[in-house]
Amino acid sequence: MRSFIEHRDHILADLSPLPARRVPVAESLGLVLAEDVVARVDLPGFDNSAMDGYAVRSADLVGASADSPVVLPVDGDIAAGDTTRHSLAAGRVMRIMTGAPMPDGADAIVPVEASDGSAVTVSLMLAPEAGRHIRPRGEDVRLGTVVLRAGQRIGPGHLALAAAANVAEVSVHPRPRVAVYSTGNELQTVGSELAFGQIVDSNGAMLAALVRAADAELVTIGHLDDDPSAVRALLEPIPGSPDLLLTAGGVSMGAYDTVKEVLSEGGVDFVKVAMRPGMPQGSGRIGPARTPIITLPGNPVSSLVSFQVFVLPALRRLAGLDPLADGAFEGVAAVDWPSIPGRVDFTRVLVGPDGLRPSGGQGSHQLGALADATAVAVVPATDDHVVAGQVLTCLPLLGTLGA
16 A cells, blocks of 8 residues: 555656747746746836936036025926937936936936926926936846746746746746546436436536646546446547546446556556545556546545645646645644544644634545535544644645635
8 A cells, every 4th residue: 555645756757847838928827937038128128217307417406405406497308108219408407207218418317306396497406416216227137137937937927027028938838738537327417307326426527626726727527437438438549638637436446446447457557545535546647648647536525635635746747836835834733533543634624713623524425524624634644633732734725715
């Protein structure tokens, strides 16, 4: 029997970041850079005013003060966005707005607050030093410098920086494309009239939601009956050409666990993992494209916890991210609760101001308690119970508020 860490590492060892492709910078949000981004321009691209006020020659204002203002003629306005190249003559000033380009000859800004605000002949009450209130060209970024490093996941600010640096395209790892299949003759679509023994297929909807919450692309969602021929279809080209295939159900030791029966012939490795819930697991590659596959147990809670522990790291690896940066945090148990020694127990918990509390029944079929949970607390396999005050590693549940 494997530990959950051994099984996670076994899955990750077979995966690499998806091959890079170039995309327009405007389409790169959320993707991971495969190459450094180098500025193609200076930022700012020209000397510009940091204040609304007057562009001046500092030598013309020596000795200016509130008690002894210097009065100079205003030789026009320079608005923000003005693309005309202006020149300032000695003994004159130009009214200028924040962000507007500095005129040739000017070397300082007098803020409007240090003047009488005139647009014709202005009284200036400040003797600025050269460079006062000027944003010099290249102060922020220099042409040819690296502005974003490979491995950076692009957020809105990174995207804005790359665009401002005049970088039209970036090299990124694409979002992983995922196909999801739930299995079982008893499963029916949501909204169906259920006959005796039938249940609604919640796994398909849940796994599709988890894929999207992991910022991956869902390309196929389907259902397979407990029929070897249906499962063997997975060994053919898979619709949507996914980068990862997920199945839920049919992986235990029962006589009708068809996924395990069929796919073990194709090289998928089925094992028991020392964890609760989610002991039966499988992984490998299938089909002519040798598509990676992770087979999850069919109980919904087992499937969700397994996604959190095994699938999320796999998706992060494919996307070019650190697979183990899962947002883990430490929490303190607010109450006692039982555990089962010999297996790591992933207890679904509510994280509150007083600490961690189990969200309800912990059976692998109990969705009511799962819906209330905000994290899973990782109880070591050596513990037969948790005591109030015990510090536990916790994983935020993907897609819940704050995760």
